[in-house]
Amino acid sequence: MTVQPRTDPSPETEASIRDVPRREVTGAWFLMAGYATLLLGMVWDGQWHGDVGPDNFFTAPHLLLYAGTGIVGLTCLTVVLLTTWGGGAASGTPAVTVFRTFRAPWPFLVGGLGASGNLLYGGVDLWWHDVYGFDIAVPATPSHLGLGLSIQVEIFAMVMAFAVLRRTRAQRWGLALAVGLATMGSTSAFGMVSELVFGWIPGIAPRVLGLGAVSALMLSLVVGLTRGARWPAATGLVFLAVQGALALFAPAATRWYAEAIGQPMRDYARNLPQSLIGFPATFPLVALLAAGAVWWAARRGTGPVGVTAAVGAVAGINAALFYNVVGMEMNLLVTLVAVAGVGAGTGWLGWQCATLLRRFGRFDQIGREVAA
Template sequence: MAQHSIGNTSALSNSTSQARSLYAFLWLRLTCGLTTLLGAVISFFALSWDVQWHTFVGRDRTLTPPHVLLLSGIAVCGIGALVAVIVETQWVKNNQAMQQRYTPFANRFAAPLGIYISGYAALNMAVAFPVDQYWHTLYGVDVAIWAPFHIMAIAGLGLMALGAVYTLVSVANMATNLNAFKEKDVAYVSAVVAMATSLATFNVLTAQGISPNRFIQLGFTAVNIFPMLQGLLLATLLLAIAYALPWKWAATSVVGVVALFMVISQLAVPPAITWLMQVEQLTFKSLHRSTPPQVSVLALGWPMLSIVSAILIDIAMHMARKQNLSRRWLSLMLGGAVLIGCIPFTLVNPTAILKTVANLNILGIVLTVALAFPAIYGGMKLGRNIGQTMSVSER
C-alpha cells in the first residue's frame, strides 16, 4: 500500500510539473508572438507616415524619422522571432513533452511556423531597405509605391504580420488544450489585430491599381489589375481568419480593426508630418497647397468595400455551419462576397468605378473582370487551406 501510494504521488508530481512546463512554454510563445505583432504594427504606422512624407514632400535623406521608426519595427519583430527560435530550440531539446508542438527547420531549430515567417519577412525588409537606397543612387529619385524594392519591402511588412497570425493562433490552440482560457482569448484577439495589420499593409500595394496610370496597356486595350489583386488578397486573408478562428464575425472583426487603423492614421499622421516639416525646415511640393495637408494618404486611399465583403463572408460561413450548405453553394457565396470588395471605391476617389469604365473599352472591361475570377478562386482555396492548417497546427 505504501509503495502504491508513493507511485501515485510521483505520477501526480510529474503530471503537475509537465503542466507547469507547458504553461511556461505557452507564455513564452505568446510573448514572442505579441512582440512580432508589435513590430508589425509599428512598421505599418511608420509606413503610413513615410508614404505621407514622400507624397507631400518627396525624398530626402536616408534616415528620416519615418524610416527610423520603420527600421525600429523591423528590429522589434526580428528580435522577437530570434528569441523564440533560440529559446524554444533549447527548451524542446530538454523537454520531450514539447516534441509535437513546434515546426522543425533544417533539423536543428524548433519554433512555431509563424515565427519563421515573421523572422524571414523581417530579414526580407531589412535587406530591401539598403538595396532600395542603392537603387535610387543608380537610377535617381522615385517615390512610386510600385517600385521594385518598395514592393519587396511592403510585402515583407505584410508577411511579418501574417507570421504573427500563425504564431498567435498556435498559442490559442495550445491554450485551449491547457484550459488556459484567458491566454486563449488574448491570443485570438491579437491574431485578429495581426491579420488586420497584414491586410492593411498589403492594401497599400493593391490600392495603387485603382489609378488609371496603373492600368496595363496592351496596345489594343488596357486592363485594370486592381480587381485581380484585391480579389486574391481579400479571399486569402479573410477566408484564412474565418476558417482559423471559431468566431462568428472573424472576418468583420479584422476589417473593423483595419478601419480603426485608418482612423488612427488620419488623426496621427497629418500632425506628425507637419511637425517633421518644421523640424527639417522643408517646404511642401509646389504641386500641392502650401498649407499642411490635413488628410492621410493611406486612410483616404483604402478600398472601403472590403467592409461589405467581410460582413458577407461571415454571414456565408455562419449559414454554411447552421444550414449545412454544400461546398459549391458556399464557394459561390464567398466568391460573390469577395467580388464586391474588388469594386474600386475609396474616399479620395469615390467615382473610381466610373473612371475605370470610362478609361477602358468593352474588351478591357471583359479582361479586367475575367482576370479577377481566377484570382478570387485561387485566393479562396489558399485562404481555406491556410485557415484550416492554422486551426489544427502546433497544439
C-alpha cells in the same frame, strides 16, 4: 469528411487545442507590436511622399519602419533561442532544425527570414537612392519590390503565430487584430505584384485585382481559422479602427515633421489621409457580409469551400466598385469579371491555408479533419 462552419468553438474543440508555450504566446504579441510599428512607418512614408516628397534613408518614417522590422527580427531570434534551449522538439508549435542546431517554430522562422530580407533590401534601397535620387519611390524598382515582398513575409509570420493561439477569447481577438493589420499592410506587395503580373491586360486595373485578392484571402483565413460568424465581423471592426487611426496619424505627423526639418509642403498637398484610399474603406461591410454568410452556412449545413469562394468573389467586386468610384481608370465590366474570379480563387486558397494552419495548434487527432 466535410468541416462545417460553426457559430463558435465548442468546449470539446477548445480542449483539443495545443497548450502553446509562453515564449510563443509572448512572441506572437511582440511580432504584432513590431509589425504595427512597421505599418505606422510605412503609411507615414507614403503620406510623406505624396505631400512633401524629398526624403532620405534616415527620415523619421523610414526609421520607424526599420525599428518595427528590428522588433520582429529580435523577437524571432529570441523565440528560436528559447525554443532550442527549452526542448522545442517536444512541445509547442511544429519546429524545424536550422544548421543542425537551432529549433525554430515555423512562424518565427518565417518572421526571421522576412525581417532579414527587409533589412537587406533596406541597404539596397539606400544604394538606390544614392544613385537615382531621394525623391524616387517607384514601386516597381528592385529595392521597393524586395522591401514589399519581405514585409509580406513578416505579415504571414504574424498571422501564422496567432493562428496557433485560439484557446482564449483574448487570443482570438489577437488573431482578428493581426488579420486587420495584415489586410491594411498587404497593399504594398500585392499592389506591386499585380502591376507586374496583370499590367499587360487591357482594360483591367491591376491594383484592383491585387487588393481584391488580399480582401478575399484575409477574410477566408479568419473564417477558416475561427470557424465562427463573429470573428469575420470582429476583423472588419478592427480594420476600421486601424484605418481610422492611420488616417488621423499620417497627415498630422507629416505636416509636423515637415515643419520640424524645414521642408515645404507640395503646392497641391491637401493634407488628406492617403490611407483611406490605400485599401478599400468599404472592406468592413464585406466583413459583415462574410459573417452573415458563415452564420447562414452553419444553419443550412452548407460546405465551407463554396462559402469562402463566394465571400472572396464579393470582396473582389467590392474593391473594383470602390476604386471605380474613387476614379481609377478601368473598364469596369471587364475588371469586375476578372476580380470576381481572382477573389473566388483566393477565397478558396485562404480556406486551404487555414486548414493547414489550424493543425499547428492542434493535437494529433486534428489529422482527421480535412476540407471538402
